[in-house]
Amino acid sequence: MAQKKQNAFYAQSGGVTAVINASACGLIETARQNKKRIGKVYAGRNGIIGALTEDLIDTSKESKKDIAALKFTPSGAFGSCRHKLKSFEANRAEYERLIEVFKAHDIGYFFYNGGGDSMDTANKVAQVSKKMGFPITCVGIPKTVDNDLPITDNSPGFGSVAKYVAVSIREAGFDVASMAESSTKVFVMEVMGRHAGWIAAAGGLAAEKESDAPHIILFPEVAFNKEKFLKKVNQCVKKFGYCAIVVSEGAAYKDGTFLADAGSVDAFGHKQLGGVAPVVAQMVKDELGFKYHWAVADYLQRAARHIASETDVEQAYAMGKAAVEYALAGKNAVMPTIVRKKTKKYQWTIGEAKLSDVANVEKMMPKKYISSNGFHITEACREYLSPLIKGESYPTFKNGLPQYVVLKNEPVKKLLKKKFKI
Amino acid sequence: MAQKKQNAFYAQSGGVTAVINASACGLIETARQNKKRIGKVYAGRNGIIGALTEDLIDTSKESKKDIAALKFTPSGAFGSCRHKLKSFEANRAEYERLIEVFKAHDIGYFFYNGGGDSMDTANKVAQVSKKMGFPITCVGIPKTVDNDLPITDNSPGFGSVAKYVAVSIREAGFDVASMAESSTKVFVMEVMGRHAGWIAAAGGLAAEKESDAPHIILFPEVAFNKEKFLKKVNQCVKKFGYCAIVVSEGAAYKDGTFLADAGSVDAFGHKQLGGVAPVVAQMVKDELGFKYHWAVADYLQRAARHIASETDVEQAYAMGKAAVEYALAGKNAVMPTIVRKKTKKYQWTIGEAKLSDVANVEKMMPKKYISSNGFHITEACREYLSPLIKGESYPTFKNGLPQYVVLKNEPVKKLLKKKFKI
Numbered sequence A, B: 001m002a003q004k005k006q007n008a009f010y011a012q013s014g015g016v017t018a019v020i021n022a023s024a025c026g027l028i029e030t031a032r033q034n035k036k037r038i039g040k041v042y043a044g045r046n047g048i049i050g051a052l053t054e055d056l057i058d059t060s061k062e063s064k065k066d067i068a069a070l071k072f073t074p075s076g077a078f079g080s081c082r083h084k085l086k087s088f089e090a091n092r093a094e095y096e097r098l099i100e101v102f103k104a105h106d107i108g109y110f111f112y113n114g115g116g117d118s119m120d121t122a123n124k125v126a127q128v129s130k131k132m133g134f135p136i137t138c139v140g141i142p143k144t145v146d147n148d149l150p151i152t153d154n155s156p157g158f159g160s161v162a163k164y165v166a167v168s169i170r171e172a173g174f175d176v177a178s179m180a181e182s183s184t185k186v187f188v189m190e191v192m193g194r195h196a197g198w199i200a201a202a203g204g205l206a207a208e209k210e211s212d213a214p215h216i217i218l219f220p221e222v223a224f225n226k227e228k229f230l231k232k233v234n235q236c237v238k239k240f241g242y243c244a245i246v247v248s249e250g251a252a253y254k255d256g257t258f259l260a261d262a263g264s265v266d267a268f269g270h271k272q273l274g275g276v277a278p279v280v281a282q283m284v285k286d287e288l289g290f291k292y293h294w295a296v297a298d299y300l301q302r303a304a305r306h307i308a309s310e311t312d313v314e315q316a317y318a319m320g321k322a323a324v325e326y327a328l329a330g331k332n333a334v335m336p337t338i339v340r341k342k343t344k345k346y347q348w349t350i351g352e353a354k355l356s357d358v359a360n361v362e363k364m365m366p367k368k369y370i371s372s373n374g375f376h377i378t379e380a381c382r383e384y385l386s387p388l389i390k391g392e393s394y395p396t397f398k399n400g401l402p403q404y405v406v407l408k409n410e411p412v413k414k415l416l417k418k419k420f421k422i
Helices: A020-032 A048-052 A064-072 A092-104 A116-131 A158-179 A198-206 A226-240 A276-288 A299-303 A310-328 A379-389 B020-032 B048-052 B064-072 B092-104 B116-131 B158-179 B198-206 B226-240 B276-288 B299-303 B310-328 B379-389
Strands: A006-012 A038-044 A056-058 A107-114 A137-142 A186-191 A216-218 A243-248 A292-296 A334-340 A348-354 B006-012 B038-044 B056-058 B107-114 B137-142 B186-191 B216-218 B243-248 B292-296 B334-340 B348-354
Touching: A006 A020, A006 A048, A020 A038, A020 A064, A020 A107, A020 A310, A038 A048, A048 A056, A048 A092, A092 A107, A092 A116, A107 A116, A107 A310, A116 A137, A137 A310, A158 A186, A158 A198, A158 A243, A158 A292, A158 A299, A158 A310, A158 A379, A158 B299, A186 A198, A186 A276, A198 A216, A198 A243, A198 A379, A216 A226, A226 A243, A226 A276, A243 A276, A276 A292, A292 B299, A299 B158, A299 B292, A310 A334, A310 A348, A310 A379, B006 B020, B006 B048, B020 B038, B020 B064, B020 B107, B020 B310, B038 B048, B048 B056, B048 B092, B092 B107, B092 B116, B107 B116, B107 B310, B116 B137, B137 B310, B158 B186, B158 B198, B158 B243, B158 B292, B158 B299, B158 B310, B158 B379, B186 B198, B186 B276, B198 B216, B198 B243, B198 B379, B216 B226, B226 B243, B226 B276, B243 B276, B276 B292, B310 B334, B310 B348, B310 B379
Parallel strands: A006 A038, A006 A107, A107 A137, A137 A334, A186 A243, A186 A292, A216 A243, B006 B038, B006 B107, B107 B137, B137 B334, B186 B243, B186 B292, B216 B243
Antiparallel strands: A038 A056, A292 B292, A334 A348, B038 B056, B334 B348
16 A cells, blocks of 8 residues: 555556546546645556556646646547456466566556456456555546446446437437438437447437337347337338437347447457448348438547536546545555435435456346337436436537647656567 | 518428528528518428428417527428429429419418529429419528538538538547557548538548548549558558548549449439448458448438537528528529638628529539548638538537427418329
C-alpha cells in the first residue's frame, strides 16, 4: 500500500468509448489535487503495451485546459489496445517486465480503465506485484459499451451508445414512416453487443407506443426464429405501414451460429462480427418482397460524443475520480461501481467491488427485460435503461464541427536498457 | 394567377431530409399570416399521391405549436413518395385528375417540395393547368440531400447531412486513431450521393490537416482505380498509423460499374445502391491485410435532426416562406433559390429560378473542388462547404430523447365521386 509519494500509471484498454476520456479527466484532475501523495500520472501509450515497452506519456505536461477538454472528447486520448495479459504461469515475463517498469518509474498506483478482461489484468498485477516484493495499489475503472460488467449497476460508455442508438432509430423510424406508402417498408439497423443485448435493448427506448420504431429488436439472448421473425415483420408492415428493426451483431440461431459471421477472431479470442443488417434485410426482401434499407452504425455509435448521455459523462468522470480516492484510501484490487439508489427519481452513488469478483464475469440481460414474444423490451427494462441516456452534454462546436482535444502526449524518458518484445 | 382567395396545396416529394419539415413550417406559418389571399393549406398525404387520390390533409386543424415544432422534426410530416408524373402526352389522365382535384377544392396554389424530378412535375402542372383552363400558381421548394439542384447555391437538406457526415467521420477517426496500433487500421464509412459527390466531399471538412480523418474520399466523379487506391491506403497507414475513408454509394469504376450494385431500380429509374463500404473494406483486407471496420450510415444521415446544421434549418424555413411570398406576388413556375453573397463572411439571400431551368438538371461537383490526386477536397471546396454546416439547432429532449412532432393529419372531406388508381 503506497503511503509515501509515488507516481501513478493509467491506461485505457479495449474498445474505446465516447466517455472513457471523461474517466481519464476525472482521474488526472483528482490526482493533481493530491500532489502530496501522487507525483506524476503516467499514461500508457496504447494501453498496457505502453507499460510493457516502457512507452509512458507524461500527463503533467498537459495544460489544465486540455485535461478538462478530455471530458468532451471521444476515443482514447492516450491510445488503447486489445492486448490481454496471460496468467502469471503462462507468461511470467510480461508481469516481471511490468513490475520492472513500474519500479523504475516509482509507480505505486496502477489504474486500468477497461472491461472484464482488463479488470482481470489489474487484479493479477495486484497479486503479482505483491509476490515480487513491489506491491502496487491496483484500481480498476469500469468501461464498456456492452454494459456487461457485473456488480456495477451500469458501465460508463454504455449510456452514450444507448442514447445514440435510441436517437438514431427514432429518427430513421420517422424517415421510413413518411416514405413507406410507396417506398422503403423495412429498415434494419445493426448495433454492437457481442453476447449481451444491452445496446440493442436501448433502441427500444425510442418506442413509446406500439406503433413507434423500433417494432422489432433481435437480441443475442433470444434464438433467432426465421419464421416467427418474418411473420412479425409482415404484421408490423400491415399494422403500421412499415417495420423498423434493431438487430444486435450477436443475433444468432438456436445452435449458436451468428446470423452474420465474419469469421476472424480478435486478440481476446472473440469472433469478429459485422454485417448482420444486410443479411436480415435480404431475408425480408426474399421472403416478403418488401423494399428495404439497412444501416450499420459500427464505430459511429461508440464514438458519438456529440450525442453523449450527460448521465454517462458524469458517471465516467466520477469513476475516474473515485479510483484515485480509493487508491489514496489504501483500497487495493477494487473497482468503483455505480450504485442505483432505491429512490423513485433516479439517483446514483458510488460503491466498490473486488476485482476478483468482476474479472471475466459477463452480466447478461435479465430475462424479465425481454418481452414474452422475444422481440422487444419490457417496462422493467425501460425503467432500468431510461435514466442512463438522460441529459445532453454537447461539446463545443467551431465552424460547425465539434472541437475535440488532441493531447501533446510527450514521452517519459526511458530508464531501462532492456527492450521488450510483445 | 390567383388574386382572389384560394386554397393552397403543398406536397413533399422524394427522399425526406432532416429539414424538409422546416420548409413546411415556413410555408404554413407564412400562409397563415396571409389569410386574405390563402384560405387553407392542404397537404398531400404521401406527396403527389395524395393529390391524385384526393387524399388531402387539412393543415388548418394543426395547432400553432405543432406547426412550429415541424422546424425541429425530421422526415416528411405529411408523407412523401417517389411517384414521378410522366409527360402530359404519356399520361394525360394523371394531369387531368390533378387539375380536377385542385378545382374541386378551390386550390389556386401548388407548392411542391422536392428535387429535380419534382421541379419538373411542378413545371408541368403550371403548363397543363393553364392549358386546361384552370391556371394554378406553381412554386417549387428546393430539397435534396444530394445538393445537385442547379442555380441555387445549395439545397436545403444537404447542409445537415454534410454536418452529420463530417461530425461522424471525425468521431470515428478519433476512435480508430486510438486503437490502430494493435487493432483496426482501416475504417470505411459509406455515405449517400448517387451521381454527385457532394455528401462525400462534406466528410472532407473534418480533416483540418493531412493527418486528420478522413484521409481518403472516394467520389462518384473520380473513376475508381484499385491500384492507386490501395497504394494510398498503405501510405496513410504507414504515415498516420491508420486510414479513414469516406466512400460515396455512387463510387464507380471507369466503365461506370458501381463498386457495389444492389441491382434493383427505384420508381424514378435510378439504380438502388448500398453496401459499397464492405466491398472496399474487404478489398483492403485481401490486398493489404489490415484489420478493418466499416459503417453504412444510410437513412441515419438524412434523418439526423439532432445534429442538423442551423444554417440549413434557417434556409429550409426561408425557402418555404419565400415560396408563399413568390406565389402571392404572382410569380409562377419558379423556385426560390439560395444566393451566396460575395462577402468575405458567409451571407446569403433569396433569389429565384425558373422551374424550366431547374427541372431534371443535375449539378455536379466542379472539378476544382476535387484535389489533383482525386482523393480529397480542395481549399475552394472547403470554402464552399464550410458555412453550410455551421451552427447547431438542437431539438428539445425529454428523458434523453429528441421530441419530434407527429401531426394529427386530419383528412379533408372528399368531394369527387370518381376514385383514381395510381
